[in-house]
Amino acid sequence: MEAESQSPKATNVETKPKLHSDDQEYKLRAENIDVFYDDFQAIKNVSLNIVGNSITAFIGPSGCGKSTFLRLFNRMNDYIDGFSMNGDIYMEGKDIYDPSIKVEELRKTVGMVFQKPNPFPKSIYENVAYGLRIQGISDEDYIEERVVESLKQATLFEEIKDNLDKQATALSGGQQQRLCIARALAVKPSVLLMDEPTSALDPISSGKIEDLVHELKSDYTIVIVTHNMQQAGRVSDNTAFLYMGSLIEYGDTQKIFTNPEKDRTQNYITGRFG
C-alpha cells in the first residue's frame, strides 16, 4: 500500500515520518485525535503515523500533552476520571478503541515503562515472571526462559544473574528501570511506550537505557516521551513536537533538530521557551 494513502484524512500538520526499508505500512496511526479531561481539551486534532521498528520521540513543554497522547496507544487514559476522546487509533490497521478489542490483550502487545521505576515488592525473578503468571502461564521452564531472555535483552542479566531471588527494590534506580523494561518485554510486546524513562536516573544509568532503547529498535516499535532534547536527538528516528495540545511539527529527527519548518519548533529546540 502506498504511504500516501495511509496519511491522515485531515490534519493540522503535514506528517512525514521516515520510512524504514521497504515497509510502507504504519505500525501505529492516530487520526484526528481530540482528548478532553472533563471540558479541558488536552489534545487538539492530532494525526500522526508511526512506522514499525522505529523510535519516535514526543517532545514539548510541560503540560503540552505528551503523556496524554502516549497513553492513548495502550488505553491507559481509560482509567482517568473525566477522560474522553474523539478520533481513531489504529495498530496494524486495527482500531484499538473498537468495542471488540480486549484491553488486556492490547496491553500484552503494547508494553509501557514509566518515569519512576516501579518494581513490585517481589524478587527480581518474580517481577519479570509477573506478566506471564497473570496470563495464566504455569510452565516453569518457559517462564524461566522468558525471564532470562528478557533480563538479557534489558542488559541486566550479567549484573544480577546470581541474585535472581533478591528483592527488586534493593536494586539501584538504573537497575530497577532496566528490570521494569525486562518486565515489559517478558510478555513479548511489539510496541514499547516509554514515558520519560530516564528522568529519575543518573547520567550513567540514563546512557545505559538509551543504548538499550537503540538495541531494542530492531524488534520493537518504541515511542518515548522525553524532556531531554539531547536524548531525543540521540535516540529517535522521528520526533513529534507538541505545543498546548497541538502537533506543531513531526518528521525526521535530524531535520527537526537542524532545520525545522516551524519557528515555534526552532524556538523550543534552541531553548527560547519551555
Ligand SMILES: Nc1ncnc2c1ncn2[C@@H]1O[C@H](COP(=O)(O)OP(=O)(O)OP(=O)(O)O)[C@@H](O)[C@H]1O
Ligand atoms: N488526570 C487529569 N485530569 C485533568 N487534567 C489532566 C490530567 N492529566 C493531565 N491533565 C492536563 O492535560 C494537559 C496535558 O498533560 P500531560 O501530562 O499529558 O502533559 P505532558 O506534556 O506530558 O506534561 P509533562 O511534561 O509535565 O509531564 C495538562 O494541562 C494537564 O494539566
